[in-house]
Amino acid sequence: MVPVGWSVERRSTVPSGGGKDQPMPVPIPRQRAIPAAEGGQAQSVPASPPGAETSTTGDGTARSTPSTTSTTSTTSTTKTEDNGSTDSATSTTTSSTSTGLTLLVIEDDPAEALRVPELLDTAGKPIRIRTARNLTEAERLLTDDVHCIILDLALPAPGGAGGSSRTAAAKAPGAEADDDRDELETLRHVLRLAPRHAVLALTASGDVERAAEAVRVGAQDYLFREELDARLLSRAIRYAVERKRADMAQRQLTESRLRAQENARLERGLLPTPLLEGSPLRFAARYRPGRSRALLGGDFYDTVRTPDGTVHAMIGDVCGHGPDEAALGVELRIAWRALTFAGLCGDELLSTLQQVLEHERPDDEIFATLCTVDISPDGRRAGLCLAGHPSPLIARAGRRAELLPYENGGPALGLLPNARWPRQQVELGGAWNLMLYTDGLIEGRIGRGNQRLGQDGMVAMVRRQLAEGLRGDDLLEAAVNEVRDLNGGELTDDVAVLLLDRNGR
Numbered sequence: 001m002v003p004v005g006w007s008v009e010r011r012s013t014v015p016s017g018g019g020k021d022q023p024m025p026v027p028i029p030r031q032r033a034i035p036a037a038e039g040g041q042a043q044s045v046p047a048s049p050p051g052a053e054t055s056t057t058g059d060g061t062a063r064s065t066p067s068t069t070s071t072t073s074t075t076s077t078t079k080t081e082d083n084g085s086t087d088s089a090t091s092t093t094t095s096s097t098s099t100g101l102t103l104l105v106i107e108d109d110p111a112e113a114l115r116v117p118e119l120l121d122t123a124g125k126p127i128r129i130r131t132a133r134n135l136t137e138a139e140r141l142l143t144d145d146v147h148c149i150i151l152d153l154a155l156p157a158p159g160g161a162g163g164s165s166r167t168a169a170a171k172a173p174g175a176e177a178d179d180d181r182d183e184l185e186t187l188r189h190v191l192r193l194a195p196r197h198a199v200l201a202l203t204a205s206g207d208v209e210r211a212a213e214a215v216r217v218g219a220q221d222y223l224f225r226e227e228l229d230a231r232l233l234s235r236a237i238r239y240a241v242e243r244k245r246a247d248m249a250q251r252q253l254t255e256s257r258l259r260a261q262e263n264a265r266l267e268r269g270l271l272p273t274p275l276l277e278g279s280p281l282r283f284a285a286r287y288r289p290g291r292s293r294a295l296l297g298g299d300f301y302d303t304v305r306t307p308d309g310t311v312h313a314m315i316g317d318v319c320g321h322g323p324d325e326a327a328l329g330v331e332l333r334i335a336w337r338a339l340t341f342a343g344l345c346g347d348e349l350l351s352t353l354q355q356v357l358e359h360e361r362p363d364d365e366i367f368a369t370l371c372t373v374d375i376s377p378d379g380r381r382a383g384l385c386l387a388g389h390p391s392p393l394i395a396r397a398g399r400r401a402e403l404l405p406y407e408n409g410g411p412a413l414g415l416l417p418n419a420r421w422p423r424q425q426v427e428l429g430g431a432w433n434l435m436l437y438t439d440g441l442i443e444g445r446i447g448r449g450n451q452r453l454g455q456d457g458m459v460a461m462v463r464r465q466l467a468e469g470l471r472g473d474d475l476l477e478a479a480v481n482e483v484r485d486l487n488g489g490e491l492t493d494d495v496a497v498l499l500l501d502r503n504g505r
Contacts, residue, residue, distance in 0.1 A: 100125050100127070100128065101125075101127045101128070101147045101148065101237065101238075101241070102127070102128040102129075102130065102145050102146045102147055102148075103127050103128065103129045103130070103146075103147070103148050103149075103150065103237060104130045104131075104132065104138065104141055104142060104146045104148070104149045104150070105129060105130065105131045105132070105149075105150045106131075106132045106133075106134075106135070106138045106149065106150065106151045106152060106155060106190070107131060107132075107133070107150075107152045107155070107202075108133050108134060108152060108154065108155045108156065127234070127237065130146070134155070134156075135155075135186070135189060135190070135193070138190070138193070139193060142193065142194055142197070146194075146197060147197070147198065147237075147241050148197065148198040148199075148200065148237050148240050148241050149190060149194060149197050149198065149199045149200065150200045150202050150223070151186070151187060151190050151199060151200070151201055151202060151219075152202045152203075153184075153186070153187065153201055153202065153203040153207065153210060153211075153214060154203070155186050156186070157185045157186045157189070184210075184213060184214065184217055187199070187201060187214055187217055187218070187219060188217060188218070191217070191218045191219075196244075196248065197244065198220045198237075198240035198241045198243065198244035199218070199219045199220055199240070199244075200219060200220060200221055200222065200223055200236060200237070200240050201214035201215070201219040201221070201222040201223070202222070202223050202225060203222065203223075203224065203225065204224065204225055204226070205224040205225070205226050205227065211224075220239070220240035220243045220244055220247075221236055221239065221240050221243075223236055270296055270326075270330045271287065271296065272300075272301065272302040272303070272333060272337075274302075274303040274304070275303070275304040275305060276303060276304075276305050276311065277305065278305060278309075279305045279309075279311050280379065280502060280503075281311055281375070281379065281500050281501065281502050282472060282500070282501050282502075283303055283498075283499070283500060284472045284473045284475075284476055284498075284499040285301060285476070285496070285497065285498045285499070286473075286476040286477065286479075286480050286495070286496070286497045287299065287301075287495070287496050287497075288440075288480065288491065288494065288495045288496075289321060289326070289494050290321040290440065290491065290492050290493045290494045290495075296326045296329075296330070297321040297325070297326055297329075297494030298317060298318035298319070298320055298321045298322070298325030298326055298328070298329050298494050299315070299316070299317050299318075299321075299329065299438045299440065299494040299495065299496035300315070300316050300317075300318070300329035300330065300332060300333040300496070301313075301314060301315040301316070301333070301436070301496050301498045302314050302333050302336060302337055303498065303500070304337055304340055304341065306340065306341060306343075308377065309377030310374055310375065310376060310377055311374070311375040311379075311500070312340045312345070312372070312373070312374045312375075313372070313373045313374075313375070313434075313436060313498060313500060314333070314336050314340075314370065314371065314372045314373075314436075315370075315371050315389070315436040315437065315438060315496060315498050316329065316332060316333070316368055316369060316370040316371070316389070316438075317329075317368060317369045317370075317389070317438045317439060317440075317494070317496075318332070318366065318367075318368045319366060319367055319368065320366070321493060321494045324362055325366075328357070328360055328361060328362075328366065328368070329368075331356065331360050332353060332356060332357060332368060332370075332413075335352075335353060335356045336349070336353060336372075339352055339353070345372070345374055345383065345423070346372075346383065346385055346421070346422075346423035347385070347420055347421045347422065347423065349372065349385075350370065350372070350385060350387055350410070350413065350421040351419075351421075353370070353413055354413045354414060354419070357413050357414045358414060361414065366414060367388075367412045367413060367414035367415050368387075368412060368413045368414060369387055369388040369389035369412045369413070369438075369439075370385075370386075370387040370388075370389055370412075370413055371384075371385070371386055371387070371389040371390070371391070371392060371436055372384070372385045373385075373392065373434070373436065375428070375500070379428065379502045380427070380428055380429060380430065381425060381426065381427055381428055382425075382426045382428055382434075383423045383424070383425060383426070384404055384405075384423065384424050384425075384426050385409075385410075385421050385422070385423050385424075386406055386408075386409030386410065386421070387409070387410050387411065387412055387413050387421050388409070388410070388411050388412030388413075388415070389409070389412075389438075390406075390437065390438075390439055390442065390455060391403045391404045391405065391406035391409075391455075392404050392434055392435060392436045392437075393434075393435045393437070393458070393459060393462060394428065394432055394433070394434050394435075395432065395433040395435075395462070395463075395466055396428070396429045396431070396432045397429065397430065397431035397432065400463055401433075401459055401462050401463045401466060402459065403455060403459065404426055405424060405426070408422045408424050409421075410422065428502075430502075431502060431503050432501065432502055433466070433471070433475075433499060433500075433501040434499070434500045434501070435462070435476075435497065435498070435499050436497070436498040436499075437458075437495075437496065437497045437498070438493075438494060438495060438496045438497075439493070440491055440493035440494050440495035440496070441453075441458060441479070441480070441483055441495050441497060442454055442455055442457070442458050443493060444483045444484070444486060444487035444491050445486070445487050445488065446486050446487075447486070447488070448488065453483060453486060458479075458483075461479065461482060461483075462475070462479060465478050465479060465482075471501065472499065472501065475499065476497050476499055479497065480495060480497060483495075
């Protein structure tokens, strides 16, 4: 027995392995024909054959065109639901569709079937039309090639609640609000079912308020059943499709902007705030991630003053410059600040940071370089620890800028278990500028060749800029910009530079 609304196509019998012929019934949804309008009179339209969709001709008669969807199905089972629609469980279905507009009409009353004249898309091709009597059928027919949906607002709400607006006059006045709510709930259900499809609300000309409310709920436009003609309907469909595309593009753009703003706020919050209250030292920093449109990379830095008056500065670099490296850099910076306030320094501090790195890194090949400096309360001397990191640059009053000693440095964090990082004492003097930096500042190219700026080139550059009277933020900005210009464009690696300076008395 074939459920209502389905036709069975019997294919030629195929011999089985046992030599017997086995007929293969395949249920195919039968599209309900839509009458065409000619001289204001509706004409009956013959049912479309299985696998075909309905379009209309210029003379007002309907024609069946072979479906542009080729379908191959194997064993299928069908069952009849309480609402009279059918369900199908089908294994292995493949399809291919051609270009062009496809319209899905959801209309529940065959006696008042939508009269659709000839519809052409912008290329002059007939618009393919599918019809569904309820939401269950609509869900089956709502495939990816459907571009627009026409929903009759008189369609009962899901679950059978509500009723047709055509019988609203027979209802009690107090039931009108519930009826409106039910009909809009049907629209909301379709919008949830087809969030990427254009939807046109169809209603009677007397339901102006309900039609406007449908647009507010989410439909692209509304149509009055009594006023439909070919020109109006074709234009409404094309307008609804393009408006939906524009709305989707605008929504995606807005979401992208909101995500970018949220990421920017998050990354700004992860950048450090120096804690130097009560210190005579002045602080400046510059940070440029290598990732495009990012605010945070694998480089990290921080500066704090502990209660005894010692100023601690740190700069580091996690190998790589993606989001995972940026996150690991933030973890190491926060761990460094907490350990510094806990009283750790030198080898004990770096050994603990290596344990943090080993537990937090995504794989065993990730390592990080680090430079730490702890400046005495009088500002005249400092302790220096290097873990595979370039040595800081110091410019003392009356002397040329130079690099601090780096012979006694230790390996990068995460490379060698049980490594040691000796702390060396450095004399700073009365007035000085101390610049800590990551290798992104010295590994930029010079011109079109393969030559790199290097530490010697950076020292010569900073000497010249100091001679020009640049200090603080101006010095760092000039240094980073010149390195970028020498590279012939933006640097591919993260760059972090930190500057502490003291005017001696």
